[in-house]
Amino acid sequence: MTRALLGLDQGTVAKARELAAAAAAPVIELAKAHTTVAVERATLRLAGITGADTTHRAGDVPWVNRVVDTVRDHCGLEQGALLPVFHALREHDLGTLTELAEATAAGQVRFTQPDGKDRDRAAKTARSAVGKGIRQVDRSRAQRAKLVEKIGDPPQRPWIYLIVATGDIDEDVVQACNAARAGADIIAVIRSTGQSLLDYVPEGATHHGFAGTYATQENFRIMRAALDEVSKEVGRYIRLTNYASGLCMPEIAVLGGLERLDMMLNDCMYGILFRDINPIRTFVDQRFSRQVHARAGIIINTGEDNYLTTDDAVDAAHTVTVSQLLNERFAHEAGLPDELLGLGHAFEINPDLPDSFRMELAHALLAREVFPDAPLKWMPPTKHMTGDVFRGHLLDGFFNLAGVLTGQSILLVGMMTEAVVTPFLSDRDLAIANVRYVLNAAGNLAEDFRPAPDGFIVKRAHQVLDEAVGLLERIGRDGLLKAISEGTFGLMKRPPEGGKGADGVVVKAEEYFNPAIEMLETGATK
Structure with a gap:
């Protein structure tokens, strides 16, 4: 239970949420009015398309890309990809979607939008196929719940979140x-550099990533199976994290739901x-991906920590609160409850500033009290890591202490070489030892911690909340897309038509026809 230590005016908090909802509303309507190639591919993945064309001279091309691109060329995607695909499946008397993809690659299929009884038959078959995929997502969620009940959750909060990033799934x-x-309670497999900009999801197990490992369905399956085994060994369910972001956000969300990723x-x-x-592409894709996450029971982690690596962590603190409120609104609209909102924030204030630790506590407590039921993800220092490993290790210790003092839910393990070089295994071992020491020595210190009602920490938290309300009022007047184009968040200026x-x-x-969206919104399976 989150304790109210800051004396926040609940009317101000409620006003901030109302303003965030108003700012998000036009973007939500924009997302509902559009689809993307990634949403259509994700839906066909739920319907059962897997595999790739391994004969292409430019490298393997996933069958789902081949099919969606061809549908778009032949008859457009304005009505969705499913009706042309399942109409063609019947029209050409093909048994599987893989056979259809092979025929498509061979130039043997001409996709058209069916009408009349042909449309009804295609819709019925498509709905059935997508329903099977949704039911597999449901089974994965049920299996997670069963394993957590059987093996057990970690005995303490925050959960310890650790990154692996070798580039080779077997080494990972x-x-x-x-x-x-x-x-470690949570393992995050970092993606290979640049995967977020690929407009396709690679197939199979991979061993050649750079500074990370490719997110593929087979890699998800391999890591999940390995963590299930080690979960039994250590007596607690180990959660698996990957990245549903970039140009294939909806597809990776689907693959994560099918293969029982947890975050x-x-x-x-x-x-x-x-x-x-592109902003519109992102908002369309994130709405669908979050609907999948809601159905799969996957905790999302948001990325507000990144703002503080490009902007000043003191001056821009209120932009983190604004982004958290927007992320909350978009997530709720897509069906995600509070217990699945791993809203992000970070320990990124310049440690040379006087009272830097007190400000970190103020910002962390503000997030905890504004979002009392969210599993907040607390991110370690990176921007001010200098290569002095002793100073870095001490800074991580302060970060860990701030995490337990302010009741954070997910603690990403900070390493003394973070943002300087790729950490060694020994760095990870020392970093976990640092966390374990703080949890053991001070894990219950929060019950004794009460900032002075008129002190620095409380005043700073109120200031940041007031600044967040002011910014939300401006965004409400000008529009969220304009705010993004003006560099409001992280100093990055991104126009809505660009990217x-x-x-x-x-x-x-x-x-437009897409039974996956209907099933995800209503809870149906057929």
């Missing part, structure tokens, strides 16, 4: 299992700001 498994044995990085603006992905993937956005026709 070794590091992940050893990290779990050392005390996924999924922010409403990160791809826009830090990967220069990568804009050509993959399609305005829906009145006859």
Whole structure:
């Protein structure tokens, strides 16, 4: 139970939420009015398309890309991809979607939008196929619940979140299992550099990533199976995290739901700001991906920590609160409850500033009290890591202490070489030891911690909340897309018509058909 230590005016908090909802509303309507190539591919993945064309001269091309691109060329995506696909399946008397994809690659299929009884038959078959995929997501969620009940959750909060990033899924498994044995509760497999800008999801197990490992369905399956085994060994369910972001956000969300991932990085603006992905594409894709996460029971982690690596962590503190409120609103609209909102924030104030630790406590307590039921994800220092490993280790200790003092839910393990070099295994071991010491020595200190009602921490938290309300009022007047274009968040200016993937956005026709969206919104399975 979150204690009220800051004396926040609940009327001000309620006003901030109302303003966030008003700012988000036009963007939600925009998202509902569009589809994207990634949403259509994700839906076909739920319907059962897997595999890739391995004969293509430019490299493997996923069958789902081949099919959606061809449908778009032949008859457009304004009514969705499913009706042309399942009409063609019957028209050509093909048994599987893979056979249809192979025939498509061979130039043997001409996709058309069916009408009349042909449309009804295609819709019925499509609905049945997508329903099977949704039911698999439901089974994965039920299996997670069963394993947590049987094996047990970690005995303490915050959960300890550790990153592995070798580029080779087999090496990742070794590091992940050893990290779990050392005390990690959550394993995040970092994606290979640049994967967020690929407009396709690679197939199969991979061993050649750069500074991370490719997110693929097979890699998800391999890591989940390995963590299930080590969960039994250590006596607590080890959670798996990956990244539902970038140009394939909806597809990776679907693959995560099918393969029982437990958490996924999924922010409403990160791809826009830090990967220069088209804003409209991002908002359309994130709505669908969050509907999938809601159905799968996957905790999303948002990316507000990144604002503080590009902007000043003191001056821009209120932009973190604003983004958290927007992320909350977009998530709620997509069906995600508070217990699945791993809203992000970070320990990124320059440690040389007087009272820097007190300000960190103020910001962390503000997030905790504004979002009392959310599993907040607290991110370690990176911007001010200098390569002095002793200073860095001490700074991480202060970060860990702030986390337990302010009741954070998910603690990403900070390492003394963070943002300087790729950490060694020994760095991870020392970092986990740092966390374990603080949790053991001060894990219950929060019950004794009460900032002075008229002191520095309380005043700073009130100031940040008031500044957040002021910014939300401006965003409400000018529009969220304009605010993004002006560099409001993280100093990144991204115009709504620009960015990568804009050509993959399609305005829906009145006859648009996508049973996955209907099932995700209503809870149906057929």
